[in-house]
Amino acid sequence: MNILLRNSSSILACLLAGLSTLVTAIPQSYTASDGVEYVIERDQVYNWLQAHTECVSHGLQLAIIDSAEKNQAFEALLRPIFDNPPHLWIGLHDNLNTAETLKRPFFSIVDGSQIKFSYWNNGEPNNALYSEHCTHIGMANNFKWNDDKCEKKFGYICEKPQAPVNISCELNETRKTVFELNEGLAKDHKNNQEEIQGMLNDNRLQTQSVLQEWQKSSQKSLNESQKSINDIFASKPYLQAVIADVGQPIKQIIREAYNEIAQFSHEAQQTIDGNSVVTQTSIMNKSHAFQQKLEENTNGVDGLLAEHE
Numbered sequence: 001m002n003i004l005l006r007n008s009s010s011i012l013a014c015l016l017a018g019l020s021t022l023v024t025a026i027p028q029s030y031t032a033s034d035g036v037e038y039v040i041e042r043d044q045v046y047n048w049l050q051a052h053t054e055c056v057s058h059g060l061q062l063a064i065i066d067s068a069e070k071n072q073a074f075e076a077l078l079r080p081i082f083d084n085p086p087h088l089w090i091g092l093h094d095n096l097n098t099a100e101t102l103k104r105p106f107f108s109i110v111d112g113s114q115i116k117f118s119y120w121n122n123g124e125p126n127n128a129l130y131s132e133h134c135t136h137i138g139m140a141n142n143f144k145w146n147d148d149k150c151e152k153k154f155g156y157i158c159e160k161p162q163a164p165v166n167i168s169c170e171l172n173e174t175r176k177t178v179f180e181l182n183e184g185l186a187k188d189h190k191n192n193q194e195e196i197q198g199m200l201n202d203n204r205l206q207t208q209s210v211l212q213e214w215q216k217s218s219q220k221s222l223n224e225s226q227k228s229i230n231d232i233f234a235s236k237p238y239l240q241a242v243i244a245d246v247g248q249p250i251k252q253i254i255r256e257a258y259n260e261i262a263q264f265s266h267e268a269q270q271t272i273d274g275n276s277v278v279t280q281t282s283i284m285n286k287s288h289a290f291q292q293k294l295e296e297n298t299n300g301v302d303g304l305l306a307e308h309e
């Protein structure tokens, strides 16, 4: 499950994407000429972390202005909206850097990457008192940036995340792999089951065949015995009268022997069939449990992936 190995920024992006369905009442949204969708909150004020949380709770992220082209479209969008832009948080921070000032690196709140582009107001980012770690626009009623204390309360600008497309592809690939593995297991199991069923059928046929042979040979012996007795009776008819006098007639004994063979054969056949049914039922139950387990695994993985989409 390489989902667990993905870096935290990807997971954050996934979470942001996953929350996109939760958008409820949000501030005004706008689309820039480059297609990026922004949401601007200028009435309520928040500290920087609260602003970030607000964006995320609406399935968005604090605006990341990371190229001249994006900045150009961003400023062209804002210019007609604000005559004098107020201070509005965007998603850049210096990772609580207290060691350097003007030339220290700034990073994206979304994925932690360093932002190469910059649009600082003159003399910024000055990191006054080494305590200005968050970024806003509108420093001098323009659209340039200033570093400021994160606990200050301003409005904010969110944007709709772009990244989750690839994340979603990655998740779909993972899901596909899980499905393929499950399908492979199910197929193997089905083959095994058919093999066991085949062995059972073979055993049953073999046992039936042995039983039938025994039945035949028993009946043959009886037939031969009866024939010998008949021959003796035919040559010495007075013996039949003697036996009829002293006990059960020979014919009755032979008839009972035939009946016993038939009865035993029937019971043996029933036992073979019964054992076969019990074994088959046991295989079917185990098979059903296995299929259920596979299904649960698939659903579990599916749910886990869906949480991160």
Ligand SMILES: [Ca+2]
Pocket (backbone or CB within 6 Å): 124, 125, 126, 127, 128, 132, 146, 147, 148
């Ligand atoms: Ca500053």
